[in-house]
Amino acid sequence: MARQTYEAWIPVDYDNNVWHSIRRTSVIESVAKRFPMVSDTKSFPRSGDMTVDIVPKGTAYGEDVSTTAEVVLQSKKFGRAVRIAEEDINDNVIDLLETKKLDWASAYAKLLDNACLGVNAPIGAGVPFTSVYQAVKTTDATVNYTGGANMSVVTAAQLAAAGGGYSQLSNVLSTVESSDFFDESNAIVIAHPYWKGVFRSITSTTGEPLFVEGLAGTPDTLFGYSVKWARGAKVSATATSSPAATPSGAAGSAPAGTAGNPLLIVCDPSYLMLGIRSGPESVVIPGRDGVSALTDETILKIRSRRAFAPAWPQAFSILERTV
Numbered sequence: 001m002a003r004q005t006y007e008a009w010i011p012v013d014y015d016n017n018v019w020h021s022i023r024r025t026s027v028i029e030s031v032a033k034r035f036p037m038v039s040d041t042k043s044f045p046r047s048g049d050m051t052v053d054i055v056p057k058g059t060a061y062g063e064d065v066s067t068t069a070e071v072v073l074q075s076k077k078f079g080r081a082v083r084i085a086e087e088d089i090n091d092n093v094i095d096l097l098e099t100k101k102l103d104w105a106s107a108y109a110k111l112l113d114n115a116c117l118g119v120n121a122p123i124g125a126g127v128p129f130t131s132v133y134q135a136v137k138t139t140d141a142t143v144n145y146t147g148g149a150n151m152s153v154v155t156a157a158q159l160a161a162a163g164g165g166y167s168q169l170s171n172v173l174s175t176v177e178s179s180d181f182f183d184e185s186n187a188i189v190i191a192h193p194y195w196k197g198v199f200r201s202i203t204s205t206t207g208e209p210l211f212v213e214g215l216a217g218t219p220d221t222l223f224g225y226s227v228k229w230a231r232g233a234k235v236s237a238t239a240t241s242s243p244a245a246t247p248s249g250a251a252g253s254a255p256a257g258t259a260g261n262p263l264l265i266v267c268d269p270s271y272l273m274l275g276i277r278s279g280p281e282s283v284v285i286p287g288r289d290g291v292s293a294l295t296d297e298t299i300l301k302i303r304s305r306r307a308f309a310p311a312w313p314q315a316f317s318i319l320e321r322t323v
Contacts, residue, residue: 009281009303017098018105018280025109027190027230028116028308032272035073037307042073042275046143046311069142071309073275076128078111079303080104086287086296097300101282104302107241108280113232115239116272116308117190117265120257126238129308132265132272133235136313137257145313150175153256153320165202169210169264172319173223176266181315183268188226192233192262194246194321225266235261235320247323254323264319271315275307 023030035042046069053062082100119131122138139147152175154168173189176182199211199222212221219226234243236259246262247254254261285299310316 009278009283018101021102021105022109022280025106025231026113027228027233028113028272028274029109031188031228031269032116032274032308033270035273035275035307037073037075037275037277040075040277042307044071044073044273045069046071071273071311073273073307073309074129075275075277075305075307077303077305078108079301080107082300082302084298084300086298097284097298100300101302105280108302108304110232110243111239111241112304112306112308113230114234114236114241114243115232116274117230117233118235118243118263119237119239120235120259121237128239130310132267132310132316133263133318135310136316136318138313140313143312143314150314150316151256151318151320153322155322159198159201159321165198166204166210168319169202169222172264172317173225173266175317176268176315179314181268181271181312183270186268186270187266188228188269189222190228190230190233190263190265190267191222192264193229193231194262195264196229198321233263233265235259235263246321256320256322258322261320261322263321266317267315271311273309273311277305277307279304279306 050064055061082104084096084100115128115131117132119127119129120133120137121127122134123130136150137147139145152168152172154165157164158168159165176187177184196211200209202210204210210223211227214220220229221227232241232243234246235257236243244260247258247260280302281304282300282302285301287296287298
């Protein structure tokens with residue numbers, strides 16, 4: 001009978017190329033506020049709007065009657081197993097296991113961003129979290145938010161017109177700037193790379209560019225705000241590492257919510273709540289014994305356990321490009 005082995009999961013070191021790839025590709029992993037988790041679920045109180053009174057001397061304090069809800073982080077596992085012939089490992093000069101880890105890192109980074117930013121559906125099969133898109137389009141009475149209030153669209157025709165897109169970009173920024181959740185020192189723009197070409201063609205009424213590409217390590221900026229690029233910032237029905245191509249066709253044929261529509265999100269990243277349960281981590285089950293002894297195949301398993309929730313829908317503003 002083959003000997004059974006129980007290998008330990010090995011966390012990816014922060015100086016490892018795999019971790020650098022994830023942080024370079026995933027906006028969520030690089031800028032979201034991180035919350036360590038010691039169990040699968042962690043909840044935080046989230047109060048509604050509280051008012052403050054001016055209290056005259058000797059007068060009783062008014063009592064807060066605002067509602068209190070919870071933000072719940074529920075961790076989900078993002079993983080993949082790779083079966084590799086022992087001969088391929090032995091014959092390759094390049095570290096094949098490391099290459100597979102890097103492939104996983106790229107796919108994971110895009111999948112996580114899409115799950116957190118662009119999924120157009122409530123939590124369910126293939127939908128691990130409530131995305132920013134889903135939260136902003138959905139009414140939440142517990143925090144006095146009306147669904148769609150912080151969401152707007154711009155068509156391809158509007159962007160192609162002379163001066164097109166300027167007012168839409170200004171308005172999506174103004175929505176957050178005028179809210180109680182605005183902090184100029186922290187505000188950023190998260191955008192799908194599709195928007196790069198759009199930004200380069202738009203100028204202010206005086207001919208000044210709105211978009212400035214960063215040099216020598218400085219970030220790209222839009223209206224002075226740092227821009228973070230996320231390939232997962234596209235509308236999709238379920239979380240995916242390969243969001244649909246940008247819809248094309250006659251005007252009006254791909255309305256808001258259509259898979260593939262690229263998104264631009266303005267927010268303070270401290271309202272992107274990322275729960276850290278474990279990982280990224282990997283384990284190698286060698287092909288010399290155990291479950292793979294008869295086929296001489298090594299199994300590499302890689303996983304990351306994460307939770308996510310947008311803290312407040314009012315803290316975000318979305319511009320969606322439709323056809």
